[in-house]
Amino acid sequence: MGLSKKDEFTAKQNTLAGYAKALAHPARVAIVEYLSTSQACMCGDIVDVLPLSQSTVSQHLRELKSAGLVKGEIEGTSVCYCLNESGWNEMQSMLGEFLTTMKKCC
Amino acid sequence: MGLSKKDEFTAKQNTLAGYAKALAHPARVAIVEYLSTSQACMCGDIVDVLPLSQSTVSQHLRELKSAGLVKGEIEGTSVCYCLNESGWNEMQSMLGEFLTTMKKCC
């Protein structure tokens, strides 16, 4: 490669790219969908519905968490994963601004 | 790794992830922003405004094109790159549906 070059771009560009990256894998889209539809928010059974191992799911969850789109609270021996509303709000507003101010020239 | 597992997910999940992946790098966000603000749509000077080499920019443009978010028309010796409205519309509607039907449980 040759070094990341991320600091050559604006903070906004990096933040938006970060949110996009969080959703840039079908497994993470599926996890978010599952957390959205399963009311209970009680988790671990994410592993059951996805065709991935426990460690891989855990890895994807960590990425979603570090992107601020998911939060997890320890509940006894298990962890309750939920969508993090404020993260989604920020993403939505950034993306909304990005999309609405966009002009297609041709 | 161990094989891609992409076909274990739905087409919708893969499509959405694909759009997200297209924006999952600050350089591509910057390219889209540039194409949006520069009215002319005459390109190649993307290389001038970005801190990347010509070949790297070309590579990013190809990804945006293959994601359907950008189109390029040959114009003599240069290429006119523009945002592909229909691609953005599809992305916007998919993402809109995804975001609006999403329920945060906690």
Next chain:
DNA sequence: AACATTTATCGTAATATTACGATAAAGAAA
């Protein structure tokens, strides 16, 4: 205390991405 359950992390391998320079391809200009 001993054991079971749940989740995170480590180690590791396969693959994908990112980046560059060099070069090819194609049209414009001389």
Next chain:
DNA sequence: TTTCTTTATCGTAATATTACGATAAATGTT
């Protein structure tokens, strides 16, 4: 035709991602 300009592609190297099994850590159960 030769040369210049513009863009795409090839080759290659560095790094990141994705995935798994194994194991650790923490809490609950017996």
